[in-house]
Amino acid sequence: MTDTILVVDDDLGIQKQLKWSLTDYNVVFADDHTSAIAQLRRFEPKVVTLDLGLPPDPANASEGLRILHDIIALAPRTKVIVVTGNSDKQNALKAIDFGAYDFYQKPIDSDTIKLLVHRALNLSKLEHENSILSRTRSGMSRIVGNSEAIQKVVRRAEKIANTDISTLLLGESGTGKEVFARSIHEHSPRKDKPFVAINCASIPENLLESELFGYEKGAFTGANKTTIGKIETAQGGTLFLDEIGDMPIGLQAKMLRFLQERVIERVGGRNEIPVDIRVICATHRDLQSMVSQETFREDLYYRVGEMPIMIPPLRERDQDIILLARTFLNIYREEFKAKAKSFSETAVNAMLAHKWPGNIREMQNKLKSAVIMAEGTVIQPDDLGLMPVDAHDEPETLNLREVREIAESRAIRRAYQKADKNMSKTAELLGVTRPTLYSLIDKYHMEDIKSSD
Known part of the structure; x- marks a missing residue:
């Protein structure tokens, strides 16, 4: 233009x-x-x-x-x-x-x-x-998003990054809890030290203790040498315990002692080993309910949750959906040397209407396959494995402000696509002036439109 x-x-x-x-x-x-x-x-x-x-x-x-x-x-x-x-x-x-x-x-x-x-x-x-x-990108460069929901979380994470307060990241699976944990580490005084992540749900119960705390030679059959665990490996840095809600109840007591005393004993060992690390935990489970059901220790809950941070699901980040989709499109297009460069209007509407039960992880998977499968330069709903928006039931809301925001933002996107991304024609289709259109784009944080103008 x-x-x-x-x-x-x-x-x-x-x-x-x-x-x-x-x-x-x-x-x-x-x-x-x-x-x-x-x-x-x-x-x-x-x-x-x-x-x-x-x-x-x-x-x-x-x-x-x-x-x-x-x-x-x-x-x-x-x-x-x-x-x-x-x-x-x-x-x-x-x-x-x-x-x-x-x-x-x-x-x-x-x-x-x-x-x-x-x-x-x-x-x-x-x-x-x-x-x-x-x-669109916060001070934490790993976090992509401009919605108020995600920016509120980012501001909270930025405030605690320079501290050693125990942080508990909460939210549905696939919302990016490990990305937040890494961002907190990278903006902390420990950034030059290791970031060690372990998923408590992916390791068998009988192996998790030795994986975390390490073991001495001869501690059990097959322990042919002394091996340090993930906690010692993170010395000076950050330990990220993902899905801590799946930690066996018997191991929780040993974890609590470590968090309180900052010392560990390897499996089969007798010596106390001091450890200086920051601990960030995450889970998709409702730990408070687990505490009341006595499947998670109350004292451990308060120890790991000194600073809880709730990461919103993707469906609550409406204006970030297309921004994230474009980000992944650019990444995978380069990775796979693909032809796809943009999304059709129906693909945009389909992504906005989709519930994203798998959150950002689901979007990554859909975008990766869409980039590979797309026949031309424009990605269609079929490439994403999504149905056209008119085949979805519209979310029922009685809040007039929400209804207006959803309707106006979708109308702007439809007009923008029909006008072939020409802002003057978009304003003309919508029956508003260009300044009014830009004002609405700013109001609804539709930066992906402004950045492509």
Whole structure:
């Protein structure tokens, strides 16, 4: 899409010169305050050239400076290049103080103005991309998401990263608990030490103790040498105990002693070994119910859950679904050297309507197979193994705010796809102005649309 440049100048000769110099861009014109603001609202140009000497006071810079002030107030990221006469350097510097990007003096030199506009445009795009990146990727770079639900969790994780407080990550299977654990470790003072993960549900009960605590030579049949366990392996770093809710009740007492005393004894050993590690636990189970049923020790529950963090399921992160899907699409397209580059409108709607019972892990699996199986460059619902959205039962909600948000966000996505990702056509299909459309996109955190615009 060709970038739009707004030229604010009442001199037709200057307008023609700039139009000829900036042939690579879509150049639009205004000759006074009213038309300048109207064009700014209509076209949302990233760069504006502004003559300071405009009617009704063309002999002075007052009107030009007033327009500059209003442009900066309405569109602070717009780069304004002011036009001055040879003897008007003072007003040019005043304009820079007001927020103008740069200035050039008449007469116009084609090469100079092209260079100034090119640089201003590149800076505007870079700032926009950085803004998108900062909103969609938190300080914890592993976590992709811009929804309030996930950002709330990220902020909580960032606050505890520099501490050694025991953290309990809760949430359904596939929500990314290990990703959060690694992110906390990577933003902690222990980041240069080991991160050791063990899944308590995947190791047989009779082996889990020796896997965690290690064993001495001769401790049991087959123990031919002394072997250190996962806890010692994590010395100085972080131990991640995934699915701690599946830890056998008999082993929980030994784990509790370790967490309280920070010492361990290997299986078959008698010596106490001090260990300095941070412990992060995770589970998809309801530990409080397990405590009441006496299948999980209450004292261990309070020890591992000093700081509980609930990670939301994917179905509660509506605006993150497409953002995550695009992220995985780019990863797997490179990995498998595939042709798929985008999603069809029906695929987008199908992903938004799907319940995602397997959460992010399910999405990864579906995207991986879709990238491999897609016949062309556009992924369809069949490639994802999803049914078209009209074959789903709509989620029943009586909350008017939620109904409105769902309806408006889906309407925007449908219009965006039908308009072939052209924002002006999207706004036209929706019957709103471009500023209103961008306002709605910001309101619903639909950064994947803005970043692809």
